[in-house]
Amino acid sequence: MLDLPTLSNNGITLKPLTLSYANDLAEACQDGELWKINETSVPEPDKVxxxxxxxxxxxxxxxxxxxxxxxxxxxxxxxFHDILPFAKRLEIGYTWYAQSYWxxxxxxxCKLMLLTYIFETLExxxxxxxxxxxxxxxxxxIERLGAKKDGVIRGNRVCRDGVISDTAMYSLVNSEWPQVKAELTKKLNENY
Structure with a gap:
């Protein structure tokens, strides 16, 4: 299985998640009461x-x-999840940020760092x-990142409120990466 690197760019660092970050994350999920959003995986502050x-x-x-x-x-x-090394495919998900960073x-x-690592290091x-x-x-x-919508999987997830819901699926393939990388880099340089 993959060993996670530490990645850093543009004032943001990604490190492997450990319990040492529990207090910060409990505070972050309270910024916007994110656990109350029915369709997300954000934990309640006392469940971090x-x-x-x-x-x-x-x-x-x-x-x-x-x-x-x-x-x-x-x-x-x-x-990274649903990692399929033999197919050279994985998904990025379980993503959330304190609301003041939306x-x-x-x-x-984050996506530029992750995608660069996935396509250029892991290949x-x-x-x-x-x-x-x-x-x-x-x-x-997801669409702003340049991913293409693959379709909808019907009835495959249960929301926090117990309702069974559908999932929109997206992907990006290696041949699309150079253009997406250029666009994400340009967006960061122009807007932030």
């Missing part, structure tokens, strides 16, 4: 330790903590994303 332990115990998930270098604090998390350079920076062929069909904000964020 369980969230980290679950991430560490999943055999096909490798989780990062997202750190704002200006404060040294963890502001969210993201993961629509800033953070998501674009994987495909990266996937998924979002609840009702979570339009997440779908739009």
């Amino acid at each position: 330790i369980d969230y980290i332990n679950t991430a560490e115990s999943m055999p096909d998930r490798k989780a990062f903590v997202v750190i704002d270098e200006s404060t040294g604090k963890a502001i969210g998390s993201t993961s 629509r800033t350079h953070v998501n674009t920076t 994987y062929q495909t990266v996937g994303w998924r979002a609840d069909i009702g979570n339009r904000r997440s779908q739009e964020a």
Whole structure:
């Protein structure tokens, strides 16, 4: 299975998620009361330790903590999951940031670092994303990255409220990466 690197760019660092970041993440998820969003995987503040332990115990998930270098604090998390080494495919998900970081350079920076690592270091062929069909904000964020919508899987997930929901699936393939990398780099240089 993959060993996670430490990645750093544009004032953001990604490191392997450990329990040492539990207090920061408990604070981050309260910024916007993110655990109340039905379609997300953000933990309740008092369940952050369980969230980290679950991430560490999943055999096909490798989780990062997202750190704002200006404060040294963890502001969210993201993961590689559904890792298929033989197919050279994985998904990026379980992504969340404190609400005050939404629509800033953070998501674009994180995805640029992760995609560069996946395509240029690991030499994987495909990266996937998924979002609840009702979570339009997440779908739009994935689309802004340059991913293509593959379709919808019907009835494959249960939301926090117990409702069974559909999942929108997206992907990016290696041949699309150079153009996407150029666009993400340009976006960061122009907007942030």
